Amino acid sequence: MNNSDHLPIPNLPKLDLPKVVIIGGGFGGLKLAMSLRNSSFQVILLDKNNYHQFQPLFYQVATAGLEPSAISFPLRKIFHGASNMSFRMAEADRVDTTEKRIFTDIGYIDYDYLVLAMGADTNYFGAKNIEYYSSPMKTVSEALYIRNKIISNYERAITLPGIAERKSLMNMVIVGGGPTGVELAGAMAELRNNVFPKDYPELSFKNMKVVLIEAGPKLLAAMSEEAQNHALRYLQELGVEVLLATKVLDYDGKVVSIAGNEPIETQTLLWAAGIKPNRIEGFDPSVYAGNGRMLVNEYNQLDRCEGVFVLGDQCLLPGGNFPKGHPQVAQVAIQQAKNLSKNLFKQKKGQKMTPFRYKDLGSMATVGRKLAVVDLPFFKFQGLFAWLTWLFVHLMAILGVKNKVFIFLDWSWNYLNFDSSLRLLIKPKYVRASERKELIEEKSSSD
DSSP, X not given: OOGGGGSBOXXXXXXXXXXXXXXXXXXXXXXXXXXXXXXXXXXXXXXXXXEEEOGGGHXXXXXXXXXXXXXXXXXXXXXXXOTXXXXXXXXXXXXXXXXXXXXXXXXXXXXXXXXXXXXXXXXOTTOHXXXXXXXXXXXXXXXXXXXXXXXXXXXXXXXOSOHHHHHHHHOEEEEOOSHHHHHHHHHHHHIIIIIHHHHOTTSOGGGOOEEEEOSSSSXXXXXXXXXXXXXXXXXXXXXXXXXXXXXXXEEOSSEEEETTSOOEEOSOEEEOSOXXXXXXXXXXXXXXXXXXXXXXXXXXBBXXXXXXXXXXXXXXXXXXXXXXXXXXXXXXXXXXXXXXXXXXXXXXXXXXXXXXXXXXXXXXXXXETTEEEEEETTEXXXXXXXXXXXXHHHHHHSSSHHHHHHHHHHHHHHHHHSOOSOOOOOOOOOOOHHHHHHHHHHHHHHO
């Protein structure tokens, strides 16, 4: 038990209002907080980062298409001018549902309503070597790490004398044929085809592989057959080697072992094969489904836990049209947050709450420049128009006018000349305190 468990979070405003504590500043948590802005509730948002991350564009950070700041938005900025709202950068440890208290690494806080919107993390399906050696992409920092790793590999490859020695540094393997994997593979192939040959003219890119591995029989399993077939064809036209119905067995940091196929040499394995809900201590095991999601009723209320609600990737409503849970996409979390905000007001007034009904607005994925697939409830299309639709939808979804402008300018420049200037290898320099002291003393004596 931490010392902070015994103390409340300091400096929180004391308001005579029902207290809504939201854990997680992702799509669901943020939407709910914004919906309760300047309302008759006290809203306290907790997140381990002080910014919101726009996950659909992580792959563009990883492939040097966008700066991390372009897809991140400071959470405190949203609360400007809202006297009923507070943000604290904290990690939630456990919940006491009897006392209605949440414990964090900076102290505890009591709640009237607790909303869990903690999202999901990478699922390695128990493969420890893959977890250790591969690169996931669930945060901005992980996307930036991938960008640095790729650039660093090529800077190393150009110093090696032979093709065989360079192979593992130059090859890229992506596991997971969902939207993230497809978009990553397309972007990597375009870098290889159009950008890296100009950056590294001494290297031969004919020998560089971009491989996309999917355990299922189709790419983009949640989308239509037209979208699946077009995505496969687009990737193959870009030169991506697509392996369907193929399982990755192991990875040691240099070689990927694949069932029924020759192993692939690579020092860059990007893992986008699955996600698992984040968990917090304090709940009975009976509230969890087999896939780790928490069982809620039609109002997103946690089973047998008064005042506790769960949104997005973390929750599962048994039965209905989605017996295994709603799709783990942003729209589900956003729609659940909108419905919950209305129900909180209704519950406060003693009115009957409205059950959640998911409205599928469609899905989309981009494969490369001028190549995308879009499935709308009433219309399915691919190619250039789909790509323009994808650009518009994602640009409008980004928070902040400045972010929209930066992304629009970056996309416009990349479209015109296919040569982003963001391929910078920026590494932090770590110096121990003792070494720093010696350096300062050395400098002082020389002066």
